[in-house]
Amino acid sequence: MKKAVTIFHLYYTCFIYVSHRHNSFFFATLKEKEKEVNLMRRIFIGCAAIFTLLFGSLVQAATFTxxxxxxxxxxxxxxxxxxxxxxxxxxxxxxxxxxxxxxxxxxxxxxxxxxxxxxxxxxxxxxxxxxxxxxxxxxxxxxxxxxxxxxxxxxxxxxxxxxxxxxxxxxxxxxxxxxxxxxxxxxxxxxxxxxxxxxxxxxxxxxxxxxxxxxxxxxxxxxxxxxxxxxxxxxxxxxxxxxxx
Incomplete structure:
Protein backbone atom coordinates (compact mmCIF):
# COMPACT_ATOMS: atom_id res chain seq x y z
CA MET A 1 0.00 0.00 0.00
CA LYS A 2 2.81 2.42 0.89
CA LYS A 3 4.48 1.73 -2.45
CA ALA A 4 1.22 2.34 -4.30
CA VAL A 5 0.90 5.74 -2.62
CA THR A 6 4.52 6.53 -3.47
CA ILE A 7 3.91 5.62 -7.11
CA PHE A 8 0.83 7.86 -7.25
CA HIS A 9 2.74 10.81 -5.77
CA LEU A 10 5.60 10.26 -8.19
CA TYR A 11 3.44 10.34 -11.29
CA TYR A 12 1.26 13.15 -10.00
CA THR A 13 4.39 15.25 -9.47
CA CYS A 14 5.64 14.44 -12.97
CA PHE A 15 2.25 15.31 -14.44
CA ILE A 16 2.07 18.68 -12.67
CA TYR A 17 5.62 19.56 -13.68
CA VAL A 18 5.15 18.63 -17.33
CA SER A 19 1.82 20.46 -17.47
CA HIS A 20 3.47 23.58 -16.12
CA ARG A 21 6.29 23.36 -18.64
CA HIS A 22 3.82 22.67 -21.44
CA ASN A 23 2.07 26.01 -20.89
CA SER A 24 5.21 27.95 -21.77
CA PHE A 25 6.33 25.56 -24.51
CA PHE A 26 4.49 27.31 -27.36
CA PHE A 27 6.08 30.66 -26.55
CA ALA A 28 9.65 29.32 -26.63
CA THR A 29 12.13 29.59 -29.47
CA LEU A 30 13.02 26.53 -31.56
CA LYS A 31 16.27 26.00 -29.64
CA GLU A 32 14.48 26.34 -26.32
CA LYS A 33 11.85 23.85 -27.50
CA GLU A 34 14.54 21.29 -28.34
CA LYS A 35 16.04 21.65 -24.86
CA GLU A 36 12.58 21.37 -23.32
CA VAL A 37 11.79 18.18 -25.24
CA ASN A 38 15.07 16.59 -24.14
CA LEU A 39 14.44 17.59 -20.53
CA MET A 40 10.92 16.14 -20.51
CA ARG A 41 12.20 12.95 -22.13
CA ARG A 42 14.76 12.51 -19.33
CA ILE A 43 12.08 13.18 -16.71
CA PHE A 44 9.79 10.51 -18.12
CA ILE A 45 12.63 7.99 -18.41
CA GLY A 46 13.58 8.65 -14.78
CA CYS A 47 9.98 8.33 -13.60
CA ALA A 48 9.58 5.09 -15.55
CA ALA A 49 12.74 3.63 -13.98
CA ILE A 50 11.60 4.49 -10.46
CA PHE A 51 8.12 3.17 -11.25
CA THR A 52 9.61 -0.15 -12.34
CA LEU A 53 11.64 -0.47 -9.15
CA LEU A 54 8.71 0.37 -6.89
CA PHE A 55 5.98 -1.44 -8.77
CA GLY A 56 7.93 -4.53 -9.81
CA SER A 57 7.41 -6.40 -6.56
CA LEU A 58 3.70 -5.53 -6.53
CA VAL A 59 3.28 -7.02 -9.97
CA GLN A 60 5.27 -10.09 -9.00
CA ALA A 61 3.15 -10.69 -5.91
CA ALA A 62 0.00 -10.59 -8.00
CA THR A 63 1.27 -12.93 -10.73
CA PHE A 64 2.31 -15.99 -8.72
CA THR A 65 0.30 -18.91 -10.05
Whole structure:
Protein backbone atom coordinates (compact mmCIF):
# COMPACT_ATOMS: atom_id res chain seq x y z
CA MET A 1 0.00 0.00 0.00
CA LYS A 2 2.81 2.42 0.89
CA LYS A 3 4.48 1.73 -2.45
CA ALA A 4 1.22 2.34 -4.30
CA VAL A 5 0.90 5.74 -2.62
CA THR A 6 4.52 6.53 -3.47
CA ILE A 7 3.91 5.62 -7.11
CA PHE A 8 0.83 7.86 -7.25
CA HIS A 9 2.74 10.81 -5.77
CA LEU A 10 5.60 10.26 -8.19
CA TYR A 11 3.44 10.34 -11.29
CA TYR A 12 1.26 13.15 -10.00
CA THR A 13 4.39 15.25 -9.47
CA CYS A 14 5.64 14.44 -12.97
CA PHE A 15 2.25 15.31 -14.44
CA ILE A 16 2.07 18.68 -12.67
CA TYR A 17 5.62 19.56 -13.68
CA VAL A 18 5.15 18.63 -17.33
CA SER A 19 1.82 20.46 -17.47
CA HIS A 20 3.47 23.58 -16.12
CA ARG A 21 6.29 23.36 -18.64
CA HIS A 22 3.82 22.67 -21.44
CA ASN A 23 2.07 26.01 -20.89
CA SER A 24 5.21 27.95 -21.77
CA PHE A 25 6.33 25.56 -24.51
CA PHE A 26 4.49 27.31 -27.36
CA PHE A 27 6.08 30.66 -26.55
CA ALA A 28 9.65 29.32 -26.63
CA THR A 29 12.13 29.59 -29.47
CA LEU A 30 13.02 26.53 -31.56
CA LYS A 31 16.27 26.00 -29.64
CA GLU A 32 14.48 26.34 -26.32
CA LYS A 33 11.85 23.85 -27.50
CA GLU A 34 14.54 21.29 -28.34
CA LYS A 35 16.04 21.65 -24.86
CA GLU A 36 12.58 21.37 -23.32
CA VAL A 37 11.79 18.18 -25.24
CA ASN A 38 15.07 16.59 -24.14
CA LEU A 39 14.44 17.59 -20.53
CA MET A 40 10.92 16.14 -20.51
CA ARG A 41 12.20 12.95 -22.13
CA ARG A 42 14.76 12.51 -19.33
CA ILE A 43 12.08 13.18 -16.71
CA PHE A 44 9.79 10.51 -18.12
CA ILE A 45 12.63 7.99 -18.41
CA GLY A 46 13.58 8.65 -14.78
CA CYS A 47 9.98 8.33 -13.60
CA ALA A 48 9.58 5.09 -15.55
CA ALA A 49 12.74 3.63 -13.98
CA ILE A 50 11.60 4.49 -10.46
CA PHE A 51 8.12 3.17 -11.25
CA THR A 52 9.61 -0.15 -12.34
CA LEU A 53 11.64 -0.47 -9.15
CA LEU A 54 8.71 0.37 -6.89
CA PHE A 55 5.98 -1.44 -8.77
CA GLY A 56 7.93 -4.53 -9.81
CA SER A 57 7.41 -6.40 -6.56
CA LEU A 58 3.70 -5.53 -6.53
CA VAL A 59 3.28 -7.02 -9.97
CA GLN A 60 5.27 -10.09 -9.00
CA ALA A 61 3.15 -10.69 -5.91
CA ALA A 62 0.00 -10.59 -8.00
CA THR A 63 1.27 -12.93 -10.73
CA PHE A 64 2.31 -15.99 -8.72
CA THR A 65 0.30 -18.91 -10.05
CA UNK A 66 0.52 -21.01 -6.88
CA UNK A 67 -0.84 -18.51 -4.33
CA UNK A 68 -4.48 -19.13 -3.45
CA UNK A 69 -6.92 -16.75 -1.72
CA UNK A 70 -5.89 -18.00 1.74
CA UNK A 71 -2.32 -16.76 1.34
CA UNK A 72 -2.74 -13.98 -1.22
CA UNK A 73 -2.86 -10.97 1.10
CA UNK A 74 0.04 -12.20 3.24
CA UNK A 75 2.28 -13.04 0.29
CA UNK A 76 1.43 -9.76 -1.41
CA UNK A 77 2.47 -7.74 1.62
CA UNK A 78 5.68 -9.66 2.31
CA UNK A 79 6.78 -9.47 -1.31
CA UNK A 80 5.78 -5.82 -1.65
CA UNK A 81 7.78 -4.96 1.47
CA UNK A 82 10.82 -6.68 0.03
CA UNK A 83 10.97 -9.28 2.80
CA UNK A 84 10.74 -12.32 0.54
CA UNK A 85 10.79 -13.30 -3.13
CA UNK A 86 9.26 -16.12 -5.07
CA UNK A 87 11.18 -19.27 -5.94
CA UNK A 88 10.94 -18.02 -9.54
CA UNK A 89 9.06 -15.32 -11.45
CA UNK A 90 5.77 -17.24 -11.57
CA UNK A 91 5.78 -19.27 -8.35
CA UNK A 92 6.03 -18.30 -4.71
CA UNK A 93 6.59 -21.90 -3.63
CA UNK A 94 3.55 -21.85 -1.35
CA UNK A 95 3.60 -25.57 -0.58
CA UNK A 96 7.38 -25.93 -0.42
CA UNK A 97 9.08 -26.42 2.96
CA UNK A 98 10.80 -23.29 4.28
CA UNK A 99 14.53 -23.46 4.93
CA UNK A 100 15.96 -22.21 8.22
CA UNK A 101 18.22 -19.65 6.56
CA UNK A 102 15.37 -18.25 4.46
CA UNK A 103 13.28 -17.88 7.61
CA UNK A 104 16.08 -15.97 9.34
CA UNK A 105 16.43 -13.52 6.45
CA UNK A 106 12.67 -12.95 6.17
CA UNK A 107 12.25 -12.27 9.89
CA UNK A 108 15.31 -10.00 10.03
CA UNK A 109 13.93 -7.95 7.16
CA UNK A 110 10.49 -7.77 8.78
CA UNK A 111 12.12 -6.32 11.90
CA UNK A 112 13.84 -3.72 9.70
CA UNK A 113 17.32 -4.87 10.69
CA UNK A 114 19.97 -3.39 8.43
CA UNK A 115 22.60 -5.78 7.02
CA UNK A 116 25.27 -3.11 7.52
CA UNK A 117 24.65 -3.20 11.28
CA UNK A 118 25.76 -6.82 11.53
CA UNK A 119 28.84 -7.17 9.38
CA UNK A 120 31.24 -10.07 9.59
CA UNK A 121 31.15 -13.82 9.37
CA UNK A 122 28.73 -15.85 11.44
CA UNK A 123 29.86 -17.87 14.43
CA UNK A 124 28.21 -20.78 12.62
CA UNK A 125 30.57 -22.24 10.05
CA UNK A 126 27.83 -23.25 7.59
CA UNK A 127 26.15 -19.86 7.06
CA UNK A 128 26.88 -18.09 3.74
CA UNK A 129 28.68 -14.76 4.16
CA UNK A 130 26.07 -12.76 2.25
CA UNK A 131 23.34 -13.83 4.67
CA UNK A 132 25.34 -14.00 7.87
CA UNK A 133 23.97 -10.60 8.94
CA UNK A 134 20.47 -12.01 9.43
CA UNK A 135 21.61 -15.01 11.46
CA UNK A 136 24.03 -12.84 13.47
CA UNK A 137 21.31 -10.35 14.37
CA UNK A 138 18.64 -12.87 15.34
CA UNK A 139 21.06 -15.13 17.20
CA UNK A 140 22.48 -12.23 19.17
CA UNK A 141 18.99 -11.18 20.21
CA UNK A 142 18.08 -14.72 21.29
CA UNK A 143 15.45 -15.06 18.56
CA UNK A 144 17.03 -18.01 16.80
CA UNK A 145 19.61 -20.67 17.64
CA UNK A 146 21.81 -23.06 15.74
CA UNK A 147 21.50 -26.81 15.73
CA UNK A 148 24.86 -26.92 17.53
CA UNK A 149 27.32 -24.27 18.71
CA UNK A 150 28.99 -24.24 15.28
CA UNK A 151 26.24 -25.42 12.89
CA UNK A 152 23.12 -23.47 11.96
CA UNK A 153 21.86 -26.00 9.38
CA UNK A 154 20.78 -23.30 6.90
CA UNK A 155 19.28 -25.73 4.39
CA UNK A 156 17.37 -27.78 6.95
CA UNK A 157 13.61 -27.40 6.95
CA UNK A 158 12.11 -25.15 9.62
CA UNK A 159 9.61 -26.94 11.86
CA UNK A 160 6.34 -25.52 13.16
CA UNK A 161 7.76 -25.59 16.67
CA UNK A 162 10.83 -23.60 15.61
CA UNK A 163 8.56 -21.17 13.77
CA UNK A 164 6.59 -20.60 16.97
CA UNK A 165 9.76 -19.87 18.93
CA UNK A 166 11.04 -17.40 16.34
CA UNK A 167 7.83 -15.40 15.95
CA UNK A 168 7.07 -15.32 19.68
CA UNK A 169 10.54 -14.01 20.50
CA UNK A 170 10.79 -11.66 17.51
CA UNK A 171 7.48 -9.96 18.26
CA UNK A 172 7.54 -10.39 22.04
CA UNK A 173 4.15 -12.09 22.14
CA UNK A 174 2.77 -12.77 25.63
CA UNK A 175 2.09 -16.32 26.76
CA UNK A 176 -1.40 -17.71 26.36
CA UNK A 177 -3.47 -20.21 28.30
CA UNK A 178 -2.93 -23.92 28.75
CA UNK A 179 -2.80 -25.79 25.45
CA UNK A 180 -4.93 -28.77 24.43
CA UNK A 181 -2.14 -30.19 22.25
CA UNK A 182 -0.42 -33.41 23.26
CA UNK A 183 2.69 -32.92 21.10
CA UNK A 184 3.97 -29.62 22.51
CA UNK A 185 6.84 -30.08 24.96
CA UNK A 186 8.13 -27.67 27.57
CA UNK A 187 10.56 -26.05 25.11
CA UNK A 188 7.76 -24.88 22.81
CA UNK A 189 4.88 -24.45 25.25
CA UNK A 190 5.20 -20.70 25.86
CA UNK A 191 5.75 -19.88 22.20
CA UNK A 192 2.90 -22.01 20.87
CA UNK A 193 0.47 -20.71 23.49
CA UNK A 194 1.46 -17.14 22.55
CA UNK A 195 0.72 -17.73 18.87
CA UNK A 196 -2.61 -19.39 19.66
CA UNK A 197 -3.53 -16.52 21.99
CA UNK A 198 -2.74 -13.99 19.25
CA UNK A 199 -4.80 -15.96 16.69
CA UNK A 200 -1.72 -16.36 14.52
CA UNK A 201 -2.15 -20.11 14.18
CA UNK A 202 -3.88 -23.11 15.69
CA UNK A 203 -3.07 -26.79 15.64
CA UNK A 204 -3.14 -29.20 12.75
CA UNK A 205 -5.95 -30.88 14.69
CA UNK A 206 -7.70 -30.16 17.97
CA UNK A 207 -5.10 -32.28 19.79
CA UNK A 208 -1.97 -31.86 17.65
CA UNK A 209 0.00 -28.71 16.88
CA UNK A 210 2.39 -30.51 14.56
CA UNK A 211 5.45 -29.31 16.44
CA UNK A 212 7.93 -31.40 14.46
CA UNK A 213 6.19 -31.02 11.10
CA UNK A 214 7.85 -28.91 8.42
CA UNK A 215 6.33 -25.49 7.85
CA UNK A 216 5.57 -24.45 4.30
CA UNK A 217 6.45 -21.11 2.75
CA UNK A 218 2.81 -20.11 2.40
CA UNK A 219 2.06 -20.93 6.03
CA UNK A 220 5.07 -18.98 7.27
CA UNK A 221 4.09 -15.96 5.16
CA UNK A 222 0.59 -16.09 6.64
CA UNK A 223 1.79 -16.45 10.24
CA UNK A 224 4.36 -13.68 9.90
CA UNK A 225 1.75 -11.42 8.31
CA UNK A 226 -0.59 -12.02 11.23
CA UNK A 227 2.18 -11.51 13.78
CA UNK A 228 3.27 -8.14 12.41
CA UNK A 229 -0.29 -6.92 11.80
CA UNK A 230 -0.68 -6.16 15.50
CA UNK A 231 3.03 -5.61 16.13
CA UNK A 232 4.27 -2.80 13.90
CA UNK A 233 8.08 -3.19 13.62
CA UNK A 234 8.47 0.55 14.23
CA UNK A 235 7.10 0.06 17.76
CA UNK A 236 9.49 -2.76 18.60
CA UNK A 237 12.71 -1.86 20.37
CA UNK A 238 15.51 -2.11 17.81
CA UNK A 239 18.29 -4.64 18.43
CA UNK A 240 21.46 -3.44 20.10
CA UNK A 241 23.99 -2.95 17.34
CA UNK A 242 27.24 -4.77 18.04
CA UNK A 243 29.74 -5.10 15.24
CA UNK A 244 31.00 -8.64 14.83
CA UNK A 245 34.63 -8.91 13.77
Missing amino acids: DVGPKYERAVDQLVSNGWVNGVNTTQFGTDRPLKRLDAAVIVARSLQIEPSDYRGASSFTDVPTNRAWAVNALHEQGIINGKTSTSFAPDATLTRGEMALILQKAYKLPRGEKLPFTDVGIRYETAVSALVRANITSGLTSRSFGTDASIRRGEFALFLYRAQEDNDPSTIEPPVVVEIN
